[in-house]
Amino acid sequence: MAAPIEPTPVLTGKSAERFILRMKKQNLSEHKLAKLAAAKKTHEKIKLAK
Amino acid sequence: MAEDLNLKYKPLSESLDVSGFECGEEPWSLSVAGFLQEDALREQSLGFSKTFVFFQNEDCAGFVTTLASQIRTDRYQVPNARYRQAPAVTIGRLGVAQPFHRMGVATKILDWTLVEAANSNFGVKYLTLHVDQDNDPGRSLYERFGFEDWTDSNMDKRFMVYDIYAD
Numbered sequence: 234m235a236a237p238i239e240p241t242p243v244l245t246g247k248s249a250e251r252f253i254l255r256m257k258k259q260n261l262s263e264h265k266l267a268k269l270a271a272a273k274k275t276h277e278k279i280k281l282a283k
Numbered sequence: 284m285a286e287d288l289n290l291k292y293k294p295l296s297e298s299l300d301v302s303g304f305e306c307g308e309e310p311w312s313l314s315v316a317g318f319l320q321e322d323a324l325r326e327q328s329l330g331f332s333k334t335f336v337f338f339q340n341e342d343c344a345g346f347v348t349t350l351a352s353q354i355r356t357d358r359y360q361v362p363n364a365r366y367r368q369a370p371a372v373t374i375g376r377l378g379v380a381q382p383f384h385r386m387g388v389a390t391k392i393l394d395w396t397l398v399e400a401a402n403s404n405f406g407v408k409y410l411t412l413h414v415d416q417d418n419d420p421g422r423s424l425y426e427r428f429g430f431e432d433w434t435d436s437n438m439d440k441r442f443m444v445y446d447i448y449a450d
Contacts, residue, residue, distance in 0.1 A: 260363045262450040268429065269401055269447065272394035279395050282291035282338055 288339055290391055295323055295334035295346070304343055306378040311415045315378040319346055323376075332375050337392060345379040345388045347396050354409050354444065359433055363449075371409035371444075372400040393428050401447055408447060413440040 293299060301319050306312045323334040323346075332350040336343055352373040356364035374396060379388045400407040412430070414421045422441060426432070430443040 260449045262446075262448065264450060265429075265446065265448055269397065272397045275391055275394040276398035279290045279292055279337070279391065282293045 288344075288386060288388065288391065290337045290339055290344060290388070292335050292337045292395070295319075295327060295336055297324065299336055301336060301343060301346070304346070304378070305381050306345075307381060307384075309418070311418045311421065312378070315376050318348070318376050319378060323348055334376075335395075337388070337395075339383065339388075342382070343380055344383040345377070345392055347377045347392050348375040349373065349396060349399075350375050351405070352411060354411065359444075369408040370406050371411050372396070372403070372407050374410060374412040377412070389424055390428065393425075397445070397447065410445040410447065412443050413438075414443060415440055 295301070301323075304316050304319050306316050319334070319336075323332070326332045326348075327334055332348045334346055334348040336346045338344060350373050352371045353368045354361075354371050355367065356369050357367045361369075374393075377389060377392060377396075379392075397410060400410055410430070412425065414425065416439070422432075422443070425443050425445075428445070430445045432441055433444045434441045
């Protein structure tokens with residue numbers, strides 16, 4: 234049986250800490266950015282009809 | 284069921300036949316369908332709004348009408364607002380054709396609209412919309428999506444707001 238594939242974090246360690254700190258300073262929300270990223274996947278699938 | 288959807292969209296134009304569009308018998312549903320059939324093209328030609336129609340195969344599954352707007356952040360006492368006014372896109376109308384109800388079409392249209400707003404060449408901070416006070420299914424849909432109810436006591440409709448970037 235193949236080993237389960239672990240998700241690879243985009244940012245780790247100090248980079249992740251700095252990113253979260255920057256987001257907090259800018260009043261950005263991790264949750265909203267994740268939602269926007271998910272919406273982009275839906276958006277990509279909805280093509281302009283010819 | 285939503286996974287089976289393969290929506291495509293077209294900007295509303297004279298060549299699109301939307302005369303058969305129906306989205307229910309409730310007063311707000313009749314109003315939404317009536318807008319698409321009778322008003323949307325004229326409003327678009329005058330620059331008040333833009334309407335996009337979504338198709339599943341050849342069937343019209345729904346539509347959204349959007350317009351540029353702004354929010355008075357001082358009026359709503361928004362924390363960390365930075366400016367007294369903030370740019371927004373208002374969802375003027377959103378309708379899903381009756382055969383496509385409860386299939387996730389409205390959420391997909393909201394996702395599409397959210398990304399269109401975020402990708403705009405103009406700054407957009409919020410999505411906003413108004414919902415009839417007694418339109419509980421609509422309010423529930425928008426709350427599930429993440430809209431907050433910013434209704435003032437003197438408003439005859441619910442005013443709902445989605446901050447694209449912040450909670």
